[in-house]
Amino acid sequence: MSNPAIDAAFADEPAFIPYLAAGDPSYEASLEYVEALARGGADIIELGLPFSEPIAEGSTIQNAIVRSLQGGMTVGRYFEFVTDLDVDVPVVCMTYYNLIYQYGDESGPEPFVRKAKSVGIDGFVVPDLPAEEADPLREACDRHGLDLVFIVAPTTDDERLDRLVSLSSGYLYIQARLGVTGARDDVSNETTSSLDRLADYDIPKAVGFGIKTGEHARDIIAGGADGIIVGSALVDIIAEGTETDSPTEEPAAELESLCQELKAGALEGAQ
Amino acid sequence: MPETDTTFGDYGGQYVPEALMPAIEELTDAYERYVLANEDGFMDEFRERIHDFGGRPTPLQRADNLSERYDRDIYLKREDLLHGGAHKLNNALGQVLLAKYMGKERIIAETGAGQHGTATAMAAAHLDMPCEIYMGRRDVNRQRPNVFRMRINGAEVNPVDIGRGTLKEAISETMRDWATTVENTHYVIGSIVGPAPFPAMVRDFHRIISEETRRQTREQYGRLPDSVVACAGGGSNTMGIFADFTSDSPFSTAPDSNTDADEDVSLFAVEAGGSSLDVDEERGVAPNSASLSTGSEGVLHGARTKLLQNTDGQIMESHSVSSGLDYAGVGPELAKLVDDDRVTPVNVDDDAALEAFHRFSQEEGIIPALETAHAFAFLETDADLGEFVVVNVSGRGDKDLEAALEETAKRDLPNAPTMEVFDE
Numbered sequence: 001m002s003n004p005a006i007d008a009a010f011a012d013e014p015a016f017i018p019y020l021a022a023g024d025p026s027y028e029a030s031l032e033y034v035e036a037l038a039r040g041g042a043d044i045i046e047l048g049l050p051f052s053e054p055i056a057e058g059s060t061i062q063n064a065i066v067r068s069l070q071g072g073m074t075v076g077r078y079f080e081f082v083t084d085l086d087v088d089v090p091v092v093c094m095t096y097y098n099l100i101y102q103y104g105d106e107s108g109p110e111p112f113v114r115k116a117k118s119v120g121i122d123g124f125v126v127p128d129l130p131a132e133e134a135d136p137l138r139e140a141c142d143r144h145g146l147d148l149v150f151i152v153a154p155t156t157d158d159e160r161l162d163r164l165v166s167l168s169s170g171y172l173y174i175q176a177r178l179g180v181t182g183a184r185d186d187v188s189n190e191t192t193s194s195l196d197r198l199a200d201y202d203i204p205k206a207v208g209f210g211i212k213t214g215e216h217a218r219d220i221i222a223g224g225a226d227g228i229i230v231g232s233a234l235v236d237i238i239a240e241g242t243e244t245d246s247p248t249e250e251p252a253a254e255l256e257s258l259c260q261e262l263k264a265g266a267l268e269g270a271q
Numbered sequence: 272m273p274e275t276d277t278t279f280g281d282y283g284g285q286y287v288p289e290a291l292m293p294a295i296e297e298l299t300d301a302y303e304r305y306v307l308a309n310e311d312g313f314m315d316e317f318r319e320r321i322h323d324f325g326g327r328p329t330p331l332q333r334a335d336n337l338s339e340r341y342d343r344d345i346y347l348k349r350e351d352l353l354h355g356g357a358h359k360l361n362n363a364l365g366q367v368l369l370a371k372y373m374g375k376e377r378i379i380a381e382t383g384a385g386q387h388g389t390a391t392a393m394a395a396a397h398l399d400m401p402c403e404i405y406m407g408r409r410d411v412n413r414q415r416p417n418v419f420r421m422r423i424n425g426a427e428v429n430p431v432d433i434g435r436g437t438l439k440e441a442i443s444e445t446m447r448d449w450a451t452t453v454e455n456t457h458y459v460i461g462s463i464v465g466p467a468p469f470p471a472m473v474r475d476f477h478r479i480i481s482e483e484t485r486r487q488t489r490e491q492y493g494r495l496p497d498s499v500v501a502c503a504g505g506g507s508n509t510m511g512i513f514a515d516f517t518s519d520s521p522f523s524t525a526p527d528s529n530t531d532a533d534e535d536v537s538l539f540a541v542e543a544g545g546s547s548l549d550v551d552e553e554r555g556v557a558p559n560s561a562s563l564s565t566g567s568e569g570v571l572h573g574a575r576t577k578l579l580q581n582t583d584g585q586i587m588e589s590h591s592v593s594s595g596l597d598y599a600g601v602g603p604e605l606a607k608l609v610d611d612d613r614v615t616p617v618n619v620d621d622d623a624a625l626e627a628f629h630r631f632s633q634e635e636g637i638i639p640a641l642e643t644a645h646a647f648a649f650l651e652t653d654a655d656l657g658e659f660v661v662v663n664v665s666g667r668g669d670k671d672l673e674a675a676l677e678e679t680a681k682r683d684l685p686n687a688p689t690m691e692v693f694d695e
Binding site: 102103131133 | 446555583
């Protein structure tokens, strides 16, 4: 079972999936930045709910999380943020398990999922939740019709891959390279071998970790991916805008234009 | 799929990124074969090396002056006499040796006070493995002598600038390195924390402390102690000396074990009360490191355990005068033993720990680590410790001299020496 809005995002053409941390660097500015992603052609938005110990993130997103938390982001404010957000594409919440767990009760993580659904969230990516620990969240997502997206790493062997595919709904997040998130100058050839291994599985495959240009996007889609996930390259724009104290419109325009480039690259790769 | 249980009751588990899971599976397999089943004589080699290189067994010594002061028999388990000056070598040597058996080519580790970093650097030099240590910037500044020691043993030291620059950030950063280099690198985690199998495996390398303590108390005193007291941050020295007094250890079927007698041994885990047990939810600061005493259940660094966190689940910045206790989490096995009422969590504040640091130095001629000083400060309380008490001297205080004198100068401690000898 998977969420129809997310299925639709992959239906006709490759999905472009940008990520930003909600509330970076402030609630109001971040609303504008996330809406710029949608204007730039986002098919799904991965919206980070910041956690103080983001062990899977490189320095770019760690700094975004610090800015967001310093700007007053909390779990409650995050749900308000999603409610206030004026976009017409599905939103996937990317966060760490402790925040989901603390919102829960004896029944497990269900209260978080229920609340997420009520504000319009369509799915989750939880980087520190491997298949081994995922059953309670998987069940809660099934109950509410939300997707739970698992990450496939270059180190994932075939046995684990089968298990991840059977647990995952919506799409699979293909980690393009070992390590943490962060924009890179080249696209890893680990990506191609991951995509080859996955060709026979009937679930959309979105590739992330390191993508920053339209050319990367084109190559990855041409290599067999169904979508691209881009985070750090976009967060860099906000970091710079924050550092130079630019008016919100400027980074927002840059975000929109980089999104257009990435989306165009993805479409070109699908030709 | 490995069969080992990954949890301790409600605690433990494996909350790590998928990229690390294959390495965790590989490590679980190696733990079961080499550590639990002594395949290829691994544990024999470990015991030989911790004896010859490490200097085990460490003595159990009667503290005559403290015994008189408290009117009970106080014995010291002298882990400060282990090579390197702390219990940390047991685990570091065990894991670096295991990494060699697993065919890994590189060692990484985090360190707080620098004791685990120096132990890992020594073990890596001893076993000829390249080694990189991650250490929070604040700890680098608080523990300079240990940074020098790591560098002199040939290890790289990478300061971590994110956050408050203490153990929590160092662990996160080491996990990030491991996520990048997992194929040829072993992460020597420094305490009984992290994803399974680390908490059980680290305990098993340290349990030699409790094995010796049981034998030595029987030989020297004719029976097991009434109480065992150890400081607890992450909890590795704590579980090291508690392990064979609890029934959960896979080794508790040791020939001399006697579960009934063990149940009569009280186990006290002394946490850092810091400057206060109150938390500042607004600023996300808990000015202590008392996660067993005051924490709540949550997920951090790969395990479900007791944590210092706010209501959302954001991890608090902890505090202790002692870097080695300055951590917002604690080993999942200790969390379970506390819930089971097998271990009693207690805490003492910064002031009491410093006072105990000076008292112990003067009365027994042993300068303790500031971590260890917390265990001695607890002796001042009126807890029911019985006639015969063993205190784990988890480490010596040479690394802390600068910090201890600086912190002492800020306070009016009745028993602190002045440093006026330096005045013109």
